[in-house]
Amino acid sequence: MLFVVSIIMWMVSYWFFLMKMVVIIDWELIYLNSEGVNLMLLLDGMSLLFGGVVMYISSLVILYSDYYMSGDLNLVRFIIMVVMFVFSMMFMIYFPGLVSILIGWDGLGLVSYCLVVYYQNWRSYNSGMLTVLSNRIGDVALLMSIALMSSYGGWDYYNYVISDFDNYLINQVVILIILAGLTKSAQFPFSAWLPAAMAAPTPVSSLVHSSTLVTAGVYLIIRFELLIESYFQYLLVLIGCLTMILAGVCALSEYDLKSIVALSTLSQLGLMISILSLGWSSLSYFHLLTHALFKSMLFLCVGVIIHLLGGGQDIRSMGGLSIQVPITSLFFMVSNFSLCGLPFLAGFYSKDLIMEAMSMYYINWFIFFMFYISIILTIIYSVRVFIYLMMLGGGLGVNYQFEEDLSSIWSMVGLFIGSIVGGALLGWILFDSPIVLVLSLVNKNLVVMIVLLMMLMSYLYFCNNYLFFYFKMFNNYSFYYFLGTLGYLSWLSTFVMGKGIISIENIKVLDMGWLEMIGGQGFYLLFVILSSSGSWLESNNLVLYFVLLLLWLVILGAVGLF
Template identity: 50%
Template sequence: MCSVSFFVLFMFSLTCFFFSMNFMMTDFVLFIEWEVISMNSLSVVMTFLLDWMSCIFMSFVLLISSLVIFYSKEYMQEDYKINRFILLVLMFVSSMMLLIISPNLISILLGWDGLGLVSYCLVIYFQNVKSYNAGMLTALSNRVGDVALLLAIAWMLNYGGWNYIFYLEFFKNCNEMVIIGCLIVLAAMTKSAQIPFSSWLPAAMAAPTPVSALVHSSTLVTAGVYLLIRFNVLLECTWMGNFLLLLSGLTMFMSGLGANYEFDLKSIIALSTLSQLGLMMSILSMGFYKLAFFHLLTHALFKALLFMCAGAIIHNMNNSQDIRLMGGLSLMMPLTSSCFNVANLALCGMPFLAGFYSKDLILEMVSFSYMNFFSFFLFFFSTGLTVCYSFRLVYYGMTSDSNFSSLNFLNDEGWVMLSSMMGLLIFSIFGGSMLSWLIFPTPLLILLPFYLKMLTLIVCLIGGLSGYLVSNISIFFFNKSLNNYNMSYFLGCMWFMPYISTYGIMNYSLNMGQVVVKSFDQGWSEYFGGSKIYYNLVKNSQFNQILQNNNLKIYLLSFIFWFMILYLFLINM
């Protein structure tokens, strides 16, 4: 089933890519309306929007999912129910496809909820307590966004339809659209894990690694960014753009700091995803939606490769994810290490890999734009932190002394996993330049002073050096993070957001829900509702049964009783 799914998805990916090229060159948009049912004045219609943006995004999602499924053939080979896993992944991809091509809020909700439901099934796939807790945190966090989307659907009923694509120009001049804008931004923030909904993203690492590669590259977490790209007019014309810029900048900063204190391999890569999502959201909130989309596509390529390499390393390390127990992997697993380092350098934005073309352009546009110093600092310092934790990861995993158990058998012999990684390696190198020629056919010329032009490169070099050297020094000479344990704990725990989400908000809300159920559903409403009706019915039926027993005394007594009442009534008249 893996091979068939891989082939079908790969062919669909190529088809979507050629369609997107055609639509881009001819400036063509295909709007398909399919009437499901028509009865009297009721018409249920399914609509699809195919333009260059939706087709090229579908192409990338299908390409990555096909390689992930092929990778799973070897990674999940010991799973007896691998076909069930593949079906879940295909349902996940189908939900994302529905979300991408929908210009209608109701069909978007179908894909949106499909992503949430199937992601819960995939997070709890290994069926242990940690997976169940992570799945519940993921599902409940995303339900907030689902409710916001439902409220937006209810509010759009005022305008006579849910095809938001028809109202984009109307959004610019209507003050009432701020309400819909706030709800859409809230939904996108929950799905793309912006502050204060960031805690579910590292928790979702309980899923199998192929799922993490799919979720963190092109499906679940990018759904919120893609939704806001479609609704980009709302951010340009209202105060919500500035509000989102602040929150996404803080998300970028917080996740970059947290990754430098983390020792779990998959959690570090998850926090790097959170950092890049903050970068996409922040540049989107400034009005550069094409740049955000460009970085969304390039990020998908190297992030999927990064997770695939992490999965191969975890497999060879006997399922250990602690980077302190690694070291010297470049000698034992040269091909995997090469792919891992290329993906890491693309994440850092090193010239001339995929991430460089989008990240450098974003930072140059930030330098070119009218912006306060705080947001400017968050952009560049977070970029430095990205390079810092990437080189820290390289030190712990690749170049330091071997710290793993002598029983580990490290090799590069899994050709299925390697071939899928090599496919993504090519895209991680050439994908950025290819996409920049396609999306921006006219080269962007950004004129900046020399020190601003070189600032991105200087920040990357300083971040990489500090990440590598501080890791080296902290192991052999001193560990400053232990001298200031409280601050390290605060920064490494994502500013205590997981504790606030679980022990605080969710624990409180679940306890309140229990009180409400006990007091109302199983309390007053039960006593005066179902239980009271049942009690009265039983009592009356028992009395009726006594009457039905044909007892002559009862008939005589009742006859005398009613006769006396009638007699007294006649006398009084």
């Protein structure tokens, strides 16, 4: 059902792009105290195409889950949570009001947490807590943006994009929206939760943590692009460049297969944020869609390999898989090389267009080199994984009986087609006319030459054991710890924040403890007791008043006698 709906949405989105149609349906749910609560439905080419891609990947992941989760007792619960995730994603895509976005946003965070802790062990619990608390920062930012937008009399930012309102308040809203998008897309310094979320089952990683959930933040910032001022763009491009370089370098020293793919996702998210901040939202959206297709297939291939190896994820224990699982190896090779940007695969069309645009327009040289360095790092760790899995021998795979399941193959075939023709197809849908880029012959072929040259050099390095991180200057524990913790971000997000929160107990003991009891809170309680006593006296009958009168008469008489 999801698969059929996704194909229909792809075709409808093409019609919307071709006719440049936008349909906005606004329902007024309630009107109270001069402020209405509206539910706005936005149908345009961008929302329909993104929703179609999400449904397409979701349908294939659910089919794949029948194989991967076949021995799980809670398979039905797992499928229900995946469907809830898709529903939350659709709510965020098609309803642009901030309250509607918040509902879908919270739904994504809640379902993501439930899926990360699905295996119910300590590692999953810790990863889930880091994931949900990191995303709560974005939730709070959205709540604050709703409070600011309410001063305009509504929460549908789409009505205010083309209006001339107070720039100061709009900038505050944009800052909060950018913060929410950065946390959901795991940008620096909120990057630690994405590698930790790999504790979830591999189908979850394929759907949630590679192609849909993490791109929701990028999609949100794309929607707010018209409100982003230039000084926000400078900050975003620096954050994006820092994220993609840090993730690329850390992936070179990683041996966990799922962590390497997660770091590659983090690097591509940094590329999307960077190119978006430079004003090319259409190119960022194009790369978002192509990346979703080949990265979800890459995760599915990784899941098959891990499943057949009995849960092992260390690439040093793998090798020779191209002989044992040839079909999965073919799919893995196509998705991996599409990540590198090999010509005429899906990733090539978006990456080549991005780098050609960078070469044509005047761009800071620092940013220019950061983009090319990130591409080089992507090629190096992609070739490294390919050689470890497919070419090197002596792995533990010889101890297992391999049998590729038909349902997993069919699910990967759909994404395989997307990884082959998805780039060209999406390019035809998104751009009704060709993008004309006038470049010299060297600049035109620079990206292709770098991709091919670095793939050849990486192959020669790794096949001859001249490994980059075996150099003596890098062969020490501190350097590996720095890379393994993603530049100490994992340590900062857990240990430092935990110790900082626990240290607040001193405030509870002192300022909010006995100092309060002998200070403001103590006097408050004293006055409450005195006033309660007075009210008790006032609420009694006349007998008490006569007794008190007689008592005072006795006292006064005694005083008069003495």
